Amino acid sequence: MNRDGLVELMLPLLRNAVDSEDPEAASGLDAESRLVGPRAVMSSLTFVSFIMDVETVLAESHGVEVTLVSEKALSQKNSPFKSLETLADYVLELSGDPEATR
Amino acid sequence: MTRSDYLDWQLGRFSEEPGRTFMVWRDQEFSYGDLATRVKGWGLRLEGEGVRAGHCVAVAGDYSPESVSCLLALLGKGAILVPLSRDSEDQHESFLRIAEIDYVVRIDKDDSSRVEFLDFPGDHSLLQQLRENGRPGLILFSSGSTGDPKGIVHDLAILLEKFKKPRKSFRTINFLLFDHIGGVNTLFFTLANLGCIVVPEDRSVGSVCKTIQDHGVELLPTSPSFLNLLLMERDAGEYNLSSLRLITYGTEVMSERTLEMATKAFPHARFQQTYGLSEVGILRSKSAGNDSLFVKVGGEDYETKVVDGTLRIKARTSMLGYLNAPSPFDEEGWLDTGDSVVQDGEYYRFLGRNSDIINVGGQKVYPAEVEKIIAELPEVIDVAVRGEKHLLLGEVVVATVQMEYPESPVAMKQKIVQHCKGRLQPFMIPARVSVVKDSLVNYRYKKIRR
Numbered sequence: 001m002n003r004d005g006l007v008e009l010m011l012p013l014l015r016n017a018v019d020s021e022d023p024e025a026a027s028g029l030d031a032e033s034r035l036v037g038p039r040a041v042m043s044s045l046t047f048v049s050f051i052m053d054v055e056t057v058l059a060e061s062h063g064v065e066v067t068l069v070s071e072k073a074l075s076q077k078n079s080p081f082k083s084l085e086t087l088a089d090y091v092l093e094l095s096g097d098p099e100a101t102r
Numbered sequence: 103m104t105r106s107d108y109l110d111w112q113l114g115r116f117s118e119e120p121g122r123t124f125m126v127w128r129d130q131e132f133s134y135g136d137l138a139t140r141v142k143g144w145g146l147r148l149e150g151e152g153v154r155a156g157h158c159v160a161v162a163g164d165y166s167p168e169s170v171s172c173l174l175a176l177l178g179k180g181a182i183l184v185p186l187s188r189d190s191e192d193q194h195e196s197f198l199r200i201a202e203i204d205y206v207v208r209i210d211k212d213d214s215s216r217v218e219f220l221d222f223p224g225d226h227s228l229l230q231q232l233r234e235n236g237r238p239g240l241i242l243f244s245s246g247s248t249g250d251p252k253g254i255v256h257d258l259a260i261l262l263e264k265f266k267k268p269r270k271s272f273r274t275i276n277f278l279l280f281d282h283i284g285g286v287n288t289l290f291f292t293l294a295n296l297g298c299i300v301v302p303e304d305r306s307v308g309s310v311c312k313t314i315q316d317h318g319v320e321l322l323p324t325s326p327s328f329l330n331l332l333l334m335e336r337d338a339g340e341y342n343l344s345s346l347r348l349i350t351y352g353t354e355v356m357s358e359r360t361l362e363m364a365t366k367a368f369p370h371a372r373f374q375q376t377y378g379l380s381e382v383g384i385l386r387s388k389s390a391g392n393d394s395l396f397v398k399v400g401g402e403d404y405e406t407k408v409v410d411g412t413l414r415i416k417a418r419t420s421m422l423g424y425l426n427a428p429s430p431f432d433e434e435g436w437l438d439t440g441d442s443v444v445q446d447g448e449y450y451r452f453l454g455r456n457s458d459i460i461n462v463g464g465q466k467v468y469p470a471e472v473e474k475i476i477a478e479l480p481e482v483i484d485v486a487v488r489g490e491k492h493l494l495l496g497e498v499v500v501a502t503v504q505m506e507y508p509e510s511p512v513a514m515k516q517k518i519v520q521h522c523k524g525r526l527q528p529f530m531i532p533a534r535v536s537v538v539k540d541s542l543v544n545y546r547y548k549k550i551r552r
Contacts, residue, residue, distance in 0.1 A: 013512070020519050045463075048494055049519075049533040053512050056534065060510065069493050 001062055001095065006088035007031045009061070010054055014084065017050035018042050036081045047081075058091065066094045108238075108262050109178035112293060113138055119296055125167055126300045126317050127213075132167045134296065137174075140167060144175035151205065151217045155180035156233035158201050158241070162186040162194060163209030165276045165301045170289065172207050172215070177258065182232060182239030185286065187279040189545040193243070193251065200253040200425050201241045202226055228255045228422045241425070242283055242380045253425030254380045261383055261419050264403060265290050271297030272321035272348065275313055277305060277328070279546060284352065284376070287384040288323050305547065307331050311341040318345040323376070326356040328547040329364050330484060344370060352376035354548050355454050355470040356395060359477055365393050377452070381430065381437055382417040396449035412456060413439045442468070460489030461497050462529040472499060472532065475525045476518055481505055486542045486549050490534065501532040508537045 011029065018041055019026035025041055033041050035050075042050065051068050058064045073080050073090065080090030116124075120135030153159060159181045163169040169185075176183050184201045186194055198206065202224030209215045232239040238258040243251040274292050276299050278285035292299050302313040311332070313319060324332075329351060349364065349371050356375065365373055375397040378384030386401030400406055403418040414436045423429050431437050440457060443450040453468050460467040469487040476485045484504040489497035503514060515535035522531045544550050 016516055020523060043528070044494065045528050045533075048492065048498060049531075052498070052534045053515065056511050056515075060512075071493070074493070 001064070001092070003085065003088045003092065006091055007084045009057060010084050010087065013053045013057065014041075014050055017046050017053065021046050031084045033083060035083060035087065036079065051081075054087070054091075062095075064091070064095045066091065068094075108259060109141070109174060111266060112174065113141065115294065115296060122296055123298045124293065124296075125165070125170065126298065127166055128301075128303075129316070137167065137171060140171035141174045141178070144168075144172045145178060147217070148172075148175055148179060148181075152219065153179060153181060153205055153217075155236065156182065156229075157204040158182045158184060158229065158239075160184040160186050160194075160198060160201065160203050160206040161209065162188070162191075162206060163215075164188055164211075164280050165285075165289070165299060166209060166213045168213045168215055169209045169280070170293075170299075172209070173289075174293075177238050177262075180236060180238050182229060182241060182255075183258065184241045185281045187281045189279060190243075190281065197243055197251070197253070198222060200243075200251075202229060202425075226425055228425065231422060232257065240286070242281060242286070244380055250426070252427045255422045255425060256383075256419075257422060262290055264401075264419070265294035269295055271295035273298045273300055273317065273319050273345075274321040274323065275300045275302060275310065275319045277302070277310065277322060277324050277547075278353075282353075282546065283378055283380040284323060284384060287378065311343060314343050314346060315341045320345055320347040321350070322346055322348075323350045323352075325353045325543075325547045326351050326360050327354065327484075327543040327549050329356075330360050331541070331543070331547075333360070333363050333367055343368065346371045348372050348374060350374045350376045352378065353546070355452055357470060357474045357477065358395065359474055361393060361395065379415075379437075379439060381421050382415050383419040385415070385417075390449050396446055396451045398448050399450065406450075407436075408443060408445050408450075409438075411442055411444075413441045413443045413450065413452075415439055458488070460487075460499055462489075462499060463495045465527075465529045467499055467530045472501065472522075472526060472530055475522055476501055476503065476532075479517065479521055481507070484542045484549075487532065492533075498533040499530060500534040500536070502536045502538055502542060504538055504540065504542050506539070508539055511535050511537050 015026045015029055018029060021042055029041060036047060055068060058066060080086050116134040116138045120133060122134050123131045124134045124137045125132045159176050161169055161172055164187060173183055186197060199222055202222045203220050206218050206220055207215060240256040240258040242254045271292060274288060274297055276288055278288060300313055300317045300319050302309045346368055373392050375389045376387050377399045385399040385404050388398045390396040405416040407414050416436045440455055442453040442456050454470050458469050472487045473485045476482055482503050483506060486502045488500060490500045492498045514537050518535055519531055542550055
């Protein structure tokens, strides 16, 4: 499991999530698209749904059980939810940290 | 009414038609005359074992000639009855302790029986109250889906009084369990009106259908979850269920889809929603129509009102209290049922238990509303929706779907999201989906959400 592999894994999930809200926006998404904040590509509801898909797929295909939205994630100086790249970095960090896994 | 009055009245009824069938059990018919003889036999046997008025006596088994005779004999003695079904066997030990049981009568599947003296210590004030007033009692246990089971104490004489008013009797399959308020209600209603209790071998769809067909069952009192299973598993034409005249459903929220399918599947049957709680008994009810989820509930023993969208009931047949929890009644005797309703004149529509309501970022979601939409997908056999705690939104909606050919949860979720779009508001659409092959109902045929 590496950063590029994770981004590749998460991009179709992001496209699906965004597609349910705004099909036109879904095709233009990439690893740097903003996941949260004022320029985010989706609503907070869809963001939560997308993150849960990521958790499900990580558990299913990699046996990695993580809770991505946590106090720890929200208190980081640099939000892990900026983009798929920062999220991939955060997943790698969590999967190497036994205390961060469920 | 003193302790043996009801039994005297009931035995008087039996003697009016001793040849009439009171029960079909193991494909064999038993008459009211036979029942009266058995009740007297049990009276002598219990006397010999030392059972006296005011003793707490558990009867562990299922509906059978012996279990029903034993319950009636205990009622005649003025004992406190504690029916326990085999399905809750793993909880019996704790039930016996909570109910401070003196004796347990164990009725086996072949209807053989043994009486054991247990003498659990205790002198709970509610039980003492029954003893001091010379009243027979009934203890039931809440199913405990959201907490520890609570021991519910009734004055049985008050609970039974309404059955003295004659009503139409049916050949009734005793689908609801032996230790369920609905099951107790069906039993005493049927006996009081000299109806016939038909006991299925078990409560699987096949067994229930076979029993209905073989014994011309007219009344099926059941739950929406069982009706769902029945509609799904019943092989069209395999069983002839045309004898059914009345199908009553309660214990949980009915979905529009299930009711619509059921009324089509049984065009000759009337559908009647029932409502009751272990704490107050079963209310008289009248559905607004065969295909309507609006129902009028009440009757001479009950008053109802709606406060903040939740139904409250004041009943003459209210329990005396819980054995192991504080009283849920307010000073005037009203019980907050925790059931969310919408009101249309005299009719209510039940939306679900308040404890089941999911709060997504301050917006309410009723699981039944979401389940109804997901269940429209043809590949979904059944679905249970619940809330899951979430740091950002408080709670999110999660769905567990039962499928014959399970597929990946994310792929299934995509299908569900697409289907729900435009049918549900965005916050009601499940954020997580699990896929299972096993059934989503428990032994009481109620949906497992938690």
